[in-house]
Amino acid sequence: MKLEVAQLHSPTMLREMAVAAIRTNKLSKNYGLGRGLFDLDLEVSPREVFGYLGPNGAGKTTTIRCLMGLIRPTGGAAHIFGLDCRRDSVAVKRKVGYLPGDIPQFGSLRGKEVVAYLAGMRGGADPKTVRSIAERFDLDLDRRFREYSTGNKRKLGILLAFMHQPELLILDEPTSGLDPLNQQEFYALLREARDGGAAAFLSSHILSEVEHICDRVGILRAGRLVNVAQLEDLHHIRAHRVELEFAPGTPVPESAIRSAAGVENVTADGQRVSCTVRGSFAPLFEAIRSAKVTDLVSTEPSLEEIFLSYYSETAPSPKALPQ
């Protein structure tokens, strides 16, 4: 036990704890015509799961590729555990597990050969870890890559990112193509990695996904970081579209719904009412408590829709999130 405490407080360990898992300073990648990434200042702590949200084309993948040293920033700098992402890219990648947005083609190689190939390039991976992850996702490693479905290719990508138990996971839309059961398995795997000491940076455009697993989120729009918020702050921008249907011949409590806190955009058409609920559902349920509801459908709008409603696309600067 003493040895463990000594190790925990060794100078090296303390230094490791002090440096951010990811730190960017005015990181920019300008593709011209207003496209790219601009002046990104971001810090992700060790053991933190950071969600990176933004609509399509916002610059999420560009950020990730800059962090991985795959593309050259046109300005600023990015560091992973204090190492420069371009200059020290080999050392950086020893610490990182990466899942790209599009899984590459490996043609006729078998799953186990793809794993061995990339593990070989890393200097090896623990077969027990590989077996454990493959079992969790029920991924048959004896099949050829070209025979894999989209979901199985994504599972293989997850296995490749996690197999060497990296200190930092950089994941580009990791659950895209996974069915709900495997999504839950992925969330569990990510939590275990965090509990084991790893940090994670994952991009997504699914709000509910980052709510499941992230400690903090950064919201990107048109290449600029709009805000970085704690998880609970998301509830302020999160919205649901609700469709209510009341029993025929019964009164519709339209005015009560309109006056309920957090309920917006109310439209009524006979026995049907639709509205948007921001934050808690409690005021809406209170408003309809005495009415006879025959159907209630709640859907989560896409991130693009939330952005359109929460941030004015035409405004020069968006509204700040509540802190």
Next chain:
Amino acid sequence: MTAVALGLRLGRWGIAGFSVLAFVSSLIQAVGFYQLAGHTPAQRAAFAQSMTQLASQLTLILPPPTRLDTVGGYVEWRSFGGLAILFAVWALVSASGAARGDEERGLVESVLAGGLPRFAWIAARVTGFAAASFVAALASGLGLVAGAATGGESVGPGPILEVAVGLAALGLSCYSLTILMAQLTSARIATAAAGAVLLTLFLGNTLSRTFTWLASWRWLSPFHYYELNHPLASGGTFEGRATLTMVGIALLAAAAAAVLFESRDLGSAFLRWPARHRPVSYEPSLSLVWRIAVVRGLYERRVGLAMWAAGLAAVGGLFVSLTKTVIQPLLSIPALTHFFGGFVGGQLYTSFLGYFWLSFAQLLVAGFAIAQVASWSAEDSDGRLELMLSTPISRAAIVVERALVLALGALAVAAISEVAVLITSHYQAMDVSAQKVTEASLLLVPFALVFAAAGSVLAAWNPRAAVGLLGAFAFASYLVDEVSPIFKWPTWVQDFSAFKLFGMPLSSGIDRGGLAIMVAIILVGFGASILLMERRDVGA
């Protein structure tokens, strides 16, 4: 119509590249004719006589010539004979890409989901290639027109149109046959299987000129019908029936391909082994080969390497077995006997092999290098390079590993073909210097690396255009070696050609100067590609 346009758009670089190659090829041969053949009828008759004697011994590659005393006859033999092979290769690559490559990328799935019937997709791709090959063939005819103009002659539009139609029909029949083979086999071996069929049809036709027992089978080969056309030579003819037969082969093969395509699943072959039941495995491969740099690259390419080695060995053995048949008639010509005696210093068969076999081997090895560069480009466009670079391996290390894999692969291919040449020459009772053959075979490795170095620079600079540009570089390199002696270009210009730098190692020994330049090109090329790789964006 939209599908035809899509096919043309996907193949636009091929159309542009092959049109330029075809134009330049005919232009240079036409201009070269006026340099070589003289200007008086007597000079041209003498030229035609000597060339006809030589041509009769080259029928393994080129068709028999007619009227070599005319620019049309000469270009028909020298340019359009070789273009037949070039168009067949183009058709092979395009058709296997259209049939299986686009399927792997999900393009075919998207198109079919849009409501296009399967037979219409095949028809659209075949129609698109028909238009593409006609454009490139016409460009070749225009090259002849331009070249003839430099000699003060003109070629009418009729023969130009006829030769273009014949060449396009050959390309089309090769395209449809490849599309058909691609339906039968898995995507993994589609190109190789179709290539084997086309090579068999080509050799079946050319070898039937030497081995009479093959003559009864030549009607199967579209190359046979192509050679029946002689529209460019004075007094030559355009065989409409032969051209229609080539078009008929194309239509029949395309129709059969459409039927097979209707009957198979997307992503699967028509001919499949029954699936074996086997338990699910979660075990990673523990094989050592994946852990060792370079070895993993060789192991992954083992099937391709084996096919290249077998192909080169088979063609080497074939050349050796034909050597005596070819050389004996040449020795009966007094002037050539004197020439050979002075030139080869007694090592007649060794020198002859050096000229014919090694010239062909160089082309094949250049093709091998281009195929490897194509796989580097594919790694980039498929996103595989992005994943490789997510591991703790530097970009420089990836370039170096690629170079070493290619060098060792080329060494294996060259060594196996050398063994085949030596064994065949032993059984043919030919006095061939084993040491010289070994040296010449080893020289094929730096030769391959010259193309690889150029390809590495191109793949690092612009991976999408790398294969096309490298193909153009190889063709230009070959042309420089071919036409430099005709136009008496200075030595430093000739040194731009890898074929010239390779020299004639079997008859003249290894050209140490040429080898030094090759090594310099390899070092500079790979060094430059490392610098380019370090600076470029990957996956953007």
